[in-house]
Amino acid sequence: MEPTSQPMTAGASPALHPCYSEQAHRHFARLHLAVAPACNIQCHYCNRKYDCSNESRPGVVSELLTPEQAAHKALAVGAAIPHLAVVGVAGPGDPLANPERLFATFRELAEKAPDLTLCVSTNGLALPEQVEELVKYHIGHVTITINCIDPDIGARIYPWIFWNHRRIRGRKAAEMLIAQQQKGLEMLIERGVLVKVNSVLIPGINDEHLHEVHRVVKAKGAFLHNIMPLIARPEHGTYYGLAGQVEPTAEQVRALQDACASESGETGMMNHCQQCRADAVGMLGQDRGAEFTLEKVAAMQVDWRAALAKRAAVRATIERRLAMQTQFAKAKSPIPLPARRPAIIAPETLRMAVGSNDGQTIDAHFGHAREFLIFDVSPTGMRLVARRGIDSNYCSGPTTCGDTTTVLASAIEALRDCAVLLCARIGFEPWRPLEDAGIQPNSEHAMEPIVDALLAVYREWCDGGRLETEPALVRSSA
Amino acid sequence: MAFRIVANCTNCWACLPLCPHEAIRAATPHFEIDTARCTECAGDYADPQCASICPVEGAIVDSTGQALNPPGSLTGLSPEFLTLPSTP
Structure with missing residues (x-):
């Protein structure tokens, strides 16, 4: 704040x-x-x-x-x-x-x-x-x-x-x-x-x-x-x-x-x-x-009393989540401004790509995503670093299937600095090439709010000691 | 002696509450002045109120059809600018 x-x-x-x-x-x-x-x-x-x-x-x-x-x-x-x-x-x-x-x-x-x-x-x-x-x-x-x-x-x-x-x-x-x-x-x-x-x-x-x-x-x-x-x-x-x-x-x-x-x-x-x-x-x-x-x-009939109660419940959930996040971030500053951030990733930072259509939840299929949200999560909080569009969808229907290798390669290239890829679904075929490129695909958090999923994955990585013992997994972008 | 609102009016409501004789009506396609009620603000204000707040040049005219706010008088744009296509 x-x-x-x-x-x-x-x-x-x-x-x-x-x-x-x-x-x-x-x-x-x-x-x-x-x-x-x-x-x-x-x-x-x-x-x-x-x-x-x-x-x-x-x-x-x-x-x-x-x-x-x-x-x-x-x-x-x-x-x-x-x-x-x-x-x-x-x-x-x-x-x-x-x-x-x-x-x-x-x-x-x-x-x-x-x-x-x-x-x-x-x-x-x-x-x-x-x-x-x-x-x-x-x-x-x-x-x-x-x-x-x-x-x-x-x-x-x-x-x-x-x-x-x-x-x-x-x-x-x-x-x-x-x-x-x-x-x-x-x-x-x-x-x-x-x-x-x-x-x-x-x-x-x-x-x-x-x-x-x-x-x-x-x-x-x-x-x-x-x-x-x-x-x-x-x-x-x-x-x-x-x-x-x-x-x-x-x-x-x-x-x-x-x-x-x-x-x-x-x-x-x-x-x-x-x-x-x-x-x-x-x-x-x-x-x-x-x-x-x-x-x-x-034409909308509104039950304003019910709406008031529903908003109160939703607000309480969001506030709980924010409080968790604040607690999590020992933080001096709130989520800093993406564009001012130098393009260096600290060893304790995990950069993750998220496939999301609504900007709130992990709801995009890897093959259908037109862009990915790139987040950095660190002990001081999380921030949206970039939105990266990919030239064409990896999976845009049977007629273009011949092209998938090139398209997949360009998607991987766009995500090369990310250690994790969160999406709602991902096919078997791209899984291995992504892993080989050092990007861990993850569809376990399908339809969850982005913030919750990012936190969960970051915790897993911290608990597993992967951020301290394997800092090389988080590569810095140029 | 009365003013009229013409087609340039954007129905922005600015004039309506200012009229000392409640002569302005929120009509469509554009607002209207009741000529029987309008006094051109004579005796009430130094300047006619509707024309003093109206943001659109040429929207209010006097009984001879002259615009109270002629082209260029409010925007500072000279009339040749206004002939440019300006539909967004």
Whole structure:
């Protein structure tokens, strides 16, 4: 868990929130309710024509919901996906520019799904006037998008705001927005709400300036700072997209995230952000929205009391598992960030490949897997190191059987640094070549949760003394 | 003396709660202004409220058909940009 100096309010628990905890995002699902259409500012990276189902980016939704529809959707999703932990409102406009719709939704959820963590993501303009109301509904997590604290820079990001019955433009608009954001941030911190600050990295406009933003928001007590890349393509019809504003490269984003992290002592930077749509459903990086369209949800009968009990049971299981894991890891740090990890494997680390279609359980047949998840398990925890795709399935039907030797060879090549291969099933034929390549196939944990299986196998290896006596079994990757 | 909402409207709801005379109706395909109720905010506010928060250029017009937010006035994009194909 990221350390924090913030006192926490009742609804604030980063352990359950996939956006606030690197660890939580592997276990708990979230739901965004598109209940807030209106906005009180214009950003140059946003196009208010929000109805598009083909894009995956913030502010984009397919169906706008009324508060009644939104609450029903949350209850339906909470019944169908028992590891749902968080319900957020992130748009397509600004939640706090739609206070009646927002709070009507939250009122119903507070009554019928009091276990769900509620959160909002706002531009901050209306934040100070809504802080008390947010606290009243136990909104323990608030995200504020803060792209600048300098109004001259703000004038290049925000063409206008609507404030006190007028449209205000230019530097003056940016100045007021910045003041409201900072005031709102301070008020939330004072009340123990966990605040995540999102900043959009806009090359040539706020890239250098974000160091200063980082310093200020962390000094004020923001729990996390999430620097995200600008998304700006002409087909989105945004000002930046049409005006040819460049997007940052992944390297630029990472370099800035790393620089900010080291400036503030490695704490409170978020690196697992997936820039979800404003109506996303499921685990981070996953969108099951198509299963819960207005039409489908309307037809669902929900027993919210039964769903509440089921979620409690599932949550208890996940928490037990996490506690075991924490105990297991004598750990200084939570699951570290895969991409920053140097490509060296310590002798006590076991690298394993997992065949999984759903990302949660070991459910893939070796011959049908299109990709493998590569995990490192060590005394300090486990981490997903890579997802490796293989060129074509080892077993793609009788017509391609002549090719299996080459395909198997390329699968083995893709997994060459792994000591164990976990999958739901594996044929007799590939077994021997895998073993010969030093990869132990294992289908004993079919359909089990990945985390449980990895732990079980790691324990076996430790108990069998294989990690200490045969460190050569764990080879380092180049 | 009344405004009208035209086809560019995206039904974003921003204007509806602001109208001092509750003249705006959440209709489809786009929201509508009840011309009998609309006063263009004369006597209530310095600026017409619906047009001051509307994010879409050309969506609200006056009684002569003139856009209250003409092309380029909100996005900063000059009109030639807007003729580019922009359907995502």
